[in-house]
Amino acid sequence: MEAQGSYKPGLEGVVAAETEVSYLDVEAEEIVIKGYDLIELAEKRQYLDLVGLLLEGELPSNQRKKEIEWILQKEYQLQDEILEILRLLPKETHPMDALRTGISILSGYDHTIDDRTESGNREKAMRLLGKIPTLVASSYHLLNEEDVIDPRTELSFSANFLYMMTGREASALEVDVFDQSLVAYSEHEMPNSTFAARVIASTHADIYGALTGAVSSLKGHLHGGANEAVMRMLLEADTIEGFKKLIYDKLQNKERIMGFGHRVYMKKMDPRATLMKKALRSLAKEKDNFTLYDMCEAGEQVMKEEKGLYPNLDYYAAPVYYMLGIPIDLFTPVFFAARTVGLAAHVMEQHSHNRLFRPRVNYTGPRHLHP
Ligand SMILES: CC(=O)SCCNC(=O)CCNC(=O)[C@H](O)C(C)(C)COP(=O)(O)OP(=O)(O)OC[C@H]1O[C@@H](n2cnc3c(N)ncnc32)[C@H](O)[C@@H]1OP(=O)(O)O
Numbered sequence: 001m002e003a004q005g006s007y008k009p010g011l012e013g014v015v016a017a018e019t020e021v022s023y024l025d026v027e028a029e030e031i032v033i034k035g036y037d038l039i040e041l042a043e044k045r046q047y048l049d050l051v052g053l054l055l056e057g058e059l060p061s062n063q064r065k066k067e068i069e070w071i072l073q074k075e076y077q078l079q080d081e082i083l084e085i086l087r088l089l090p091k092e093t094h095p096m097d098a099l100r101t102g103i104s105i106l107s108g109y110d111h112t113i114d115d116r117t118e119s120g121n122r123e124k125a126m127r128l129l130g131k132i133p134t135l136v137a138s139s140y141h142l143l144n145e146e147d148v149i150d151p152r153t154e155l156s157f158s159a160n161f162l163y164m165m166t167g168r169e170a171s172a173l174e175v176d177v178f179d180q181s182l183v184a185y186s187e188h189e190m191p192n193s194t195f196a197a198r199v200i201a202s203t204h205a206d207i208y209g210a211l212t213g214a215v216s217s218l219k220g221h222l223h224g225g226a227n228e229a230v231m232r233m234l235l236e237a238d239t240i241e242g243f244k245k246l247i248y249d250k251l252q253n254k255e256r257i258m259g260f261g262h263r264v265y266m267k268k269m270d271p272r273a274t275l276m277k278k279a280l281r282s283l284a285k286e287k288d289n290f291t292l293y294d295m296c297e298a299g300e301q302v303m304k305e306e307k308g309l310y311p312n313l314d315y316y317a318a319p320v321y322y323m324l325g326i327p328i329d330l331f332t333p334v335f336f337a338a339r340t341v342g343l344a345a346h347v348m349e350q351h352s353h354n355r356l357f358r359p360r361v362n363y364t365g366p367r368h369l370h371p
C-alpha cells in the first residue's frame with residue numbers, strides 16, 4: 001500500500017500543538033512553565049503559586065494567593081449525593097476509576113457547563129481544584145468502608161489534602177515535601193493524558209469530559225499508574241538485595257521496570273526525580289529510616305548499568321508518598337489531583353484557539369474485496 005504520509009509510531013517527536021503553557025527543554029535540562037523553571041518553582045514557591053501561574057498567567061502576590069486558597073476552600077465540601085454514589089460503587093473499584101466517576105458526576109452540578117470562555121473555564125478549573133482532593137480522599141475511605149474525613153480550612157491546601165487521606169496532621173517537613181511533589185506533578189508539556197484532554201476538548205467538549213478522559217489515560221502503568229507499581233515492587237522486594245534480584249529477574253524476562261525511562265528524557269535523569277530523591281532523603285532523615293532510600297539508590301544503579309536507563313518522577317515520588325503514609329491506591333489519584341491545574345490550562349488554551357484534532361492513517365488493510 002502506498003504511504004500517504006510519514007508515520008511515527010507513538011507519534012514520537014511529532015509536534016501536536018503550539019502552546020504557551022510549558023516546554024521540556026531537554027538540552028538545558030529545564031522544564032519550562034510559562035517562562036519559569038519548574039524545579040526552581042518547587043524549591044521556592046508552593047502549589048498555589050502554580051495555580052495562579054497556570055490559570056491566571058502570572059505568579060500571584062501573597063494577597064492573591066490567599067484569595068485563591070479561599071476560592072478553593074469554598075469548594076472543598078462534596079455534595080451528599082456524590083458521597084452517596086461513591087458509597088454505592090463496588091468495593092473493588094480502583095480509586096482512579098472512582099475519581100473518573102466523581103468528575104463525571106460533578107459535571108451535572110455545573111449550571112454553566114456550556115460556558116467554554118476563558119473565564120468560564122477558569123472558574124470550573126478552580127471548582128475542580130477545590131473538589132478533587134476531597135474526591136480522592138473520600139472515595140478511598142468509602143471504598144474501604146471507613147468514615148470520610150472532613151476537610152479542614154484552617155490547614156493549608158496541601159496539609160489539608162494530606163490530612164484527608166491519612167487522618168493525621170503531618171509535620172512541617174512532610175507538608176513541604178508533599179507540596180513540592182504536587183508542584184513536580186502539576187504540569188509537563190504534552191504527555192499522553194494532556195494530549196487526550198486536548199483531543200477531547202478540540203470537539204468543543206467541556207472540561208469535565210476532557211478531564212475524565214485524562215484520568216483514564218493517567219491510570220495506565222506506562223504513565224501515572226507507574227508510581228503505584230513502583231511501590232508494590234519495592235514492598236515485594238523488601239530488602240536491597242531482594243530489589244536488585246527482582247530487577248535482574250524482570251530484565252531477564254524482558255519485562256519493563258516501572259519508574260524508569262521516559263519518552264522525552266530516556267537517557268537522562270528526569271529533573272523531577274532528582275527533586276523527589278532529595279525529598280526522600282530528608283524524610284528518611286526525619287524518620288531515621290533509610291531503607292527505601294537505600295533500596296531506590298541500589299535499583300537506580302542496577303538500571304544504569306544494565307540498561308542505561310534513568311528514574312522518572314514516579315520512581316522517587318512512590319517511596320516519598322509511602323513515607324508520608326498515603327495509601328498506595330491513592331498514589332495515581334494524587335498525581336491526577338496535582339495535574340488538574342496543568343490539564344485545565346491546556347483545555348483553556350485549546351478552547352481559546354481551537355482546531356479539531358483529526359489525523360489520517362496509512363492504510364495497511366486489503367482493498368477491493370466484495371461482500
Ligand atoms: C510521570 C510519568 O508518567 S513518567 C512514565 C512512567 N512510566 C513508567 O515508568 C513505565 C516504565 N517505562 C516505560 O515503559 C517507557 O520508558 C515509557 C513508556 C515511559 C516510554 O516509552 P517509549 O518512549 O515508548 O520507549 P520504548 O517503549 O520504545 O522503549 C525503548 C527501549 O527501551 C526499553 N525500555 C524503556 N523503558 C524501560 C523500562 N522501564 N524498563 C526496561 N526497559 C525499558 C524498551 O524495552 C525498548 O527496548 P528495545 O528497543 O530493546 O525494545
Ligand SMILES: O=C([O-])CC(=O)C(=O)O
Pocket residue numbers: 185187188190191192223262263312313
Ligand atoms: O511527560 C510524559 O510523557 C509523562 C510525564 O512525565 C508526566 O506526565 O509527568
